[in-house]
Amino acid sequence: MIDSLPKLLSATLTTLKLLSLSLVFGLIIGLIFAIMRLSKNKFVSNFSYGFSYVFRGTPLLVQIFIIYFGLGQIEYLRTTFLWVILKEPYWCAIIAFSLNTGAYTSEILRSAFQTIKPGYIEAGKSLGISSKIIFYKIQVPIAIRQSLPAYGNEIILMLKGTSLASTVTLMDLTGVAKYIISTTFKPVEVFIVAGGIYLFLTFLIHNFIKFSEKKMRTN
Amino acid sequence: MSKLQKLFISFVTISFLLVGNAYSDKVRIGTEGAYPPWNAKDSSGNLIGFEVDLAKELCAILKHECTIVEQDWDGMIPALLMRKFDLIMAGMSITEERLKTINFSQGYADEVASLAVMKGSSLENLQTVESLSLSNKNSAKKTLDQLTKALAGKTIGVQTGTIHQNFLESGDVGNVTVRKYKTQDEVNLDLAAGRIDAALAAAVAFTDYAAKSKKPVVLVGPTFSGGAFGNGVGIGIRKGDNSSTVGKRDAKLLKDFNRAINTARKNGIISELAIKHFGFDASM
Amino acid sequence: MELLYFGSKGWGDELFTAFLMTIAVSITAMFIGILFSIIFTPLKLSNNKLFNFIANSYTTVIRGVPELLVIYLFFFGGSGAVMFVASIFGYNEYIEINAFITGSFAIGIISGAYSTEVFRGAIQSIDQGQFEASKALGFKKYIYFFKVIIPQMLRLAIPNLSNVWQITLKDTSLISVTGLVEIMRQSYIAAGSTRDPLFFYSFAALLYLILTFLSMKILNKLEKNYSRGF
Numbered sequence: 177m178i179d180s181l182p183k184l185l186s187a188t189l190t191t192l193k194l195l196s197l198s199l200v201f202g203l204i205i206g207l208i209f210a211i212m213r214l215s216k217n218k219f220v221s222n223f224s225y226g227f228s229y230v231f232r233g234t235p236l237l238v239q240i241f242i243i244y245f246g247l248g249q250i251e252y253l254r255t256t257f258l259w260v261i262l263k264e265p266y267w268c269a270i271i272a273f274s275l276n277t278g279a280y281t282s283e284i285l286r287s288a289f290q291t292i293k294p295g296y297i298e299a300g301k302s303l304g305i306s307s308k309i310i311f312y313k314i315q316v317p318i319a320i321r322q323s324l325p326a327y328g329n330e331i332i333l334m335l336k337g338t339s340l341a342s343t344v345t346l347m348d349l350t351g352v353a354k355y356i357i358s359t360t361f362k363p364v365e366v367f368i369v370a371g372g373i374y375l376f377l378t379f380l381i382h383n384f385i386k387f388s389e390k391k392m393r394t395n
Numbered sequence: 396m397s398k399l400q401k402l403f404i405s406f407v408t409i410s411f412l413l414v415g416n417a418y419s420d421k422v423r424i425g426t427e428g429a430y431p432p433w434n435a436k437d438s439s440g441n442l443i444g445f446e447v448d449l450a451k452e453l454c455a456i457l458k459h460e461c462t463i464v465e466q467d468w469d470g471m472i473p474a475l476l477m478r479k480f481d482l483i484m485a486g487m488s489i490t491e492e493r494l495k496t497i498n499f500s501q502g503y504a505d506e507v508a509s510l511a512v513m514k515g516s517s518l519e520n521l522q523t524v525e526s527l528s529l530s531n532k533n534s535a536k537k538t539l540d541q542l543t544k545a546l547a548g549k550t551i552g553v554q555t556g557t558i559h560q561n562f563l564e565s566g567d568v569g570n571v572t573v574r575k576y577k578t579q580d581e582v583n584l585d586l587a588a589g590r591i592d593a594a595l596a597a598a599v600a601f602t603d604y605a606a607k608s609k610k611p612v613v614l615v616g617p618t619f620s621g622g623a624f625g626n627g628v629g630i631g632i633r634k635g636d637n638s639s640t641v642g643k644r645d646a647k648l649l650k651d652f653n654r655a656i657n658t659a660r661k662n663g664i665i666s667e668l669a670i671k672h673f674g675f676d677a678s679m
Numbered sequence: 680m681e682l683l684y685f686g687s688k689g690w691g692d693e694l695f696t697a698f699l700m701t702i703a704v705s706i707t708a709m710f711i712g713i714l715f716s717i718i719f720t721p722l723k724l725s726n727n728k729l730f731n732f733i734a735n736s737y738t739t740v741i742r743g744v745p746e747l748l749v750i751y752l753f754f755f756g757g758s759g760a761v762m763f764v765a766s767i768f769g770y771n772e773y774i775e776i777n778a779f780i781t782g783s784f785a786i787g788i789i790s791g792a793y794s795t796e797v798f799r800g801a802i803q804s805i806d807q808g809q810f811e812a813s814k815a816l817g818f819k820k821y822i823y824f825f826k827v828i829i830p831q832m833l834r835l836a837i838p839n840l841s842n843v844w845q846i847t848l849k850d851t852s853l854i855s856v857t858g859l860v861e862i863m864r865q866s867y868i869a870a871g872s873t874r875d876p877l878f879f880y881s882f883a884a885l886l887y888l889i890l891t892f893l894s895m896k897i898l899n900k901l902e903k904n905y906s907r908g909f
Binding site for chain 1 (some may be wrong): 739740742744745746748749751752755756759796845849851852853857863866867870874875876877880881883884887888891892
């Protein structure tokens with residue numbers, strides 16, 4: 177089993193790349209949809225609710241299959257520029273992961289925004305600070321601090337979610353583990369090693385979030 | 396062990412014994428159900444295909460009671476080893492590599508492997524010999540060099556853990572990008588979608604797909620045999636040893652099924668089924 | 680639409696059966712998960728270091744490893760483990776565990792780790808002063824446990840348990856490896872056979888949405904009933 181370790185470790189890099197890219201896109205998507213959700217415009221806020229409902233209400237596996245195999249089937253799409261992206265399993269996975277984590281992130285951020293005491297905003301207004309500055313300098317930082325523990329959980333859920341990249345031919349940690357099994361026929365041993373690596377990554381993320389929470393509190 | 400622990404373990408064991416059937420003399424045969432026309436599933440969820448029919452015939456010859464079990468391809472050999480079933484009939488070629496882990500019966504059919512591309516591909520007019528045997532490396536060299544040149548920089552799809560994957564990764568055709576899929580269905584979908592430049596599998600898997608989907612899939616290059624492609628398709632079985640009851644039974648199953656294949660071949664049953672499912676006589 | 684016909688032509692009846700199977704597996708898995716948490720929550724809260732270690736390892740490992748891997752491990756390792764246990768008792772024949780049990784247990788183990796955390800959180804947030812109070816009132820320990828702790832714990836746990844239910848429901852989409860024909864596997868088979876993945880995966884998504892929607896309605900009602908107080 178030791179000889180499979182180098183292969184698994186290099187596949188871990190692919191997993192981390194998938195994770196970090198999806199988190200960055202997911203955070204942007206999440207922020208946009210959280211703001212839309214808080215909008216006074218009923219249509220905008222309902223649209224945002226619908227988006228997060230659909231992505232949170234269906235399994236990630238279904239989402240990734242629809243995007244990869246489903247969209248790949250539409251002949252018209254293949255003639256458009258979108259195909260440059262959708263042709264690649266890597267980007268299909270990133271799109272599915274980003275939308276999925278974006279939906280969860282938007283919920284986390286929304287509830288964080290909503291728990292900010294109106295007093296803070298009032299105080300800022302009475303000091304004559306513009307509402308844009310209040311939003312970016314007061315609301316956003318407080319929301320981030322409030323949502324950190326929940327977001328930490330989301331990062332770990334997403335790390336686990338990236339294992340589904342292997343279902344669309346990507347050679348991430350799970351993909352390489354399956355590949356090794358196809359020649360060694362020893363599933364239990366290989367999956368235990370791969371599971372150990374995932375567990376270690378979870379441990380790192382968990383501690384990093386704890387550390388950031390502490391840091392933010394002292395600031 | 397404390398009393399409580401003992402009680403707990405016996406409880407768990409008993410509950411498993413209650414839900415599961417203890418082993419009977421029934422022979423259990425594993426197949427994938429996703430590699431038409433070798434084995435597939437119809438819309439009512441029944442397993443169908445060449446190997447499903449053949450399994451029934453072989454069991455009839457032996458007067459064995461058999462059940463056919465569905466198993467994903469990537470877990471096929473591990474599931475055999477953990478005794479989920481006794482035999483594999485899933486278009487599995489007899490190769491040196493697999494023989495290290497499991498045994499095979501004599502071959503019952505020839506798998507003719509071929510590359511496939513979509514009509515209009517630059518590879519469509521690839522001119523090579525008609526069939527290529529890898530048993531003799533020297534005589535195969537010219538064609539392999541030709542293929543190496545033609546396939547350079549191309550992405551080729553295969554099903555994971557197949558002879559087709561082993562061949563492409565062996566370096567015989569240079570450094571091609573090999574994309575590995577869980578099922579042949581997925582390979583076909585991505586070939587049609589243009590995500591891969593070519594695919595390698597049993598020729599009948601492509602002709603079957605082309606006929607059913609009406610997609611312009613064409614076979615190109617030579618048909619492959621020998622070397623990494625193994626020696627025909629056979630029944631996979633655990634390596635029997637005579638030290639345990641299970642081992643003795645496995646050894647006996649191998650003998651029985653070799654005999655059944657002989658009988659089926661002599662009576663023309665295998666040829667008949669091959670013509671029915673493949674359109675030509677692939678028996679061996 | 681032809682694809683959804685009932686009978687031998689379409690996939691309607693197969694998908695409907697698969698839909699029911701998803702519900703059955705989810706409920707069984709949730710139930711197994713709660714049984715697991717009844718074992719592990721006390722271990723987690725106990726003062727015994729060994730018990731703590733066992734319970735913490737369970738929840739940490741299961742929640743830190745992808746569900747797909749847990750299911751694979753359970754599928755390939757589980758029957759070996761059962762046969763090993765059976766061999767201790769002198770039973771050496773093959774034990775066949777059907778796909779439903781394998782699938783429900785695999786998901787149940789995962790679900791159990793999450794519900795253990797929910798129950799632990801709920802018990803820990805109950806005011807410790809109540810224990811003193813009931814002691815002062817002369818309640819026996821088990822009466823205190825069943826009449827004071829359990830009702831409060833349930834009230835605190837139910838909102839989070841409905842999250843665990845949603846996780847469990849969605850995780851069942853990953854057990855197709857065990858061969859159990861639930862929504863996802865049936866859609867996969869249909870998509871492969873008809874070469875129409877877009878239709879079948881979208882339809883699968885719709886079925887899951889129906890399930891999450893219905894269960895949210897039911898759970899909300901349950902939550903309201905419980906938060907009414909005792």
